[in-house]
Amino acid sequence: MQKELNEFEMIERYMILLLGVVDRPIPSREHLQKELFILSKANPKASGFLKFKKHHKGPFSSEISELIDKPAYYVNAFSVDKRGRCSLTEKGKKIYEQIVKENSEDPQFKELLAAMKMIRELYDKLSKDELLFLIHVTFPEFRKKSTYFDKLLAKKKKLAKSLLKKGLITEKRFKELASYNYNSKQ
Amino acid sequence: MQVIIIIPNSSFYLCFLDDIMAPQYLVRILNYEYFNFVTGKIILKEIERSPRYRIIKKEIERKVRVFEYLDYGEILRPFFSIEEIKKGEHEVIAISCILYILEINFLAIIDDEQAIRFLKRNFPRIEHKITRTVGFMEECYRRKIFSKEETINILELIKKSKFRVKKAIIEDIIKRISEGF
Numbered sequence: 001m002q003k004e005l006n007e008f009e010m011i012e013r014y015m016i017l018l019l020g021v022v023d024r025p026i027p028s029r030e031h032l033q034k035e036l037f038i039l040s041k042a043n044p045k046a047s048g049f050l051k052f053k054k055h056h057k058g059p060f061s062s063e064i065s066e067l068i069d070k071p072a073y074y075v076n077a078f079s080v081d082k083r084g085r086c087s088l089t090e091k092g093k094k095i096y097e098q099i100v101k102e103n104s105e106d107p108q109f110k111e112l113l114a115a116m117k118m119i120r121e122l123y124d125k126l127s128k129d130e131l132l133f134l135i136h137v138t139f140p141e142f143r144k145k146s147t148y149f150d151k152l153l154a155k156k157k158k159l160a161k162s163l164l165k166k167g168l169i170t171e172k173r174f175k176e177l178a179s180y181n182y183n184s185k186q
Numbered sequence: 187m188q189v190i191i192i193i194p195n196s197s198f199y200l201c202f203l204d205d206i207m208a209p210q211y212l213v214r215i216l217n218y219e220y221f222n223f224v225t226g227k228i229i230l231k232e233i234e235r236s237p238r239y240r241i242i243k244k245e246i247e248r249k250v251r252v253f254e255y256l257d258y259g260e261i262l263r264p265f266f267s268i269e270e271i272k273k274g275e276h277e278v279i280a281i282s283c284i285l286y287i288l289e290i291n292f293l294a295i296i297d298d299e300q301a302i303r304f305l306k307r308n309f310p311r312i313e314h315k316i317t318r319t320v321g322f323m324e325e326c327y328r329r330k331i332f333s334k335e336e337t338i339n340i341l342e343l344i345k346k347s348k349f350r351v352k353k354a355i356i357e358d359i360i361k362r363i364s365e366g367f
Contacts, residue, residue, distance in 0.1 A: 023337050041260040043257070087253075111256055114288050118284065121308075166307075167307030170270060170303070171300055172267035173265060173270070176267050176268065
């Protein structure tokens with residue numbers, strides 16, 4: 001994507017691409033936040049725009065939180081339903097198609113879309129608690145000690161079992177998660 | 187013949203370097219003209235830890251492309267244990283998924299049972315693009331990189347080494363090659 005774009009426009013573009021790359025809504029606002037966080041970890045270029053801070057629910061971007069409701073550049077591109085599911089409006093879908101068309105010859109852009117698709121395929125399958133538990137444990141540097149994380153820890157065995165049952169974690173990871181505490185290494 | 191991208195795990199390289207101590211076979215595979223090797227940063231780091239890495243260092247630098255634009259392994263990090271992450275099997279899965287979505291022809295080498303199980307559950311579309319180190323030897327024989335005798339010799343060496351694979355799997359492959367296919 002072009003470098004001269006404003007920081008906020010770039011963030012909105014990343015949001016549009018993540019929402020548009022799979023034709024179904026992202027399950028929740030938390031999923032949107034954490035999926036973009038994973039993207040920022042995987043893609044150094046994206047991490048220049050997508051900035052995350054420590055939060056009691058793990059890595060959090062106040063920009064993403066604001067822009068999903070009130071985008072500054074792509075007005076009316078996003079929609080959030082009563083259950084918190086995030087998707088593109090018809091206008092947003094057209095913008096997505098336009099961005100893809102403009103960058104269709106760029107191999108790095110294609111890799112970026114492929115990575116986003118992979119993120120969606122995996123992380124959309126997680127329940128909100130499973131998602132937050134995995135992110136809290138994997139990236140402790142982004143969590144604040146909180147009662148919220150304590151609640152997740154209280155049901156760590158149940159969450160780990162459910163992740164294993166879904167085939168989303170390996171058996172070795174299951175053992176780590178089921179016995180996780182504040183002092184565990186990551 | 188079409189060029190195919192090969193994404194091996196670290197065990198593949200370490201099998202030749204440390205387990206059977208026969209780096210000459212690895213060099214021949216790396217130099218096969220219809221294979222393009224790619225790897226990720228974690229896998230490379232794991233191979234570099236081998237005391238014999240210096241034997242193939244130049245060959246790796248010449249023949250293996252390191253995927254650098256995206257740190258694909260990060261996408262899968264939450265789903266694997268710390269020990270598994272260090273080995274880099276998740277990196278092979280992540281690179282494979284990306285290449286599949288990009289419709290690029292590839293073959294990935296994964297030996298870890300849990301990683302294979304994870305892939306089958308979450309990315310069943312790419313299951314047929316995955317082989318094990320010993321299965322890849324069969325592919326090398328099919329492409330005439332090694333003669334029948336050489337392939338069987340390599341597989342026998344692997345069988346006797348500490349490389350982790352079920353003996354029955356090796357015996358099946360040796361039988362198929364001996365009978366000629």
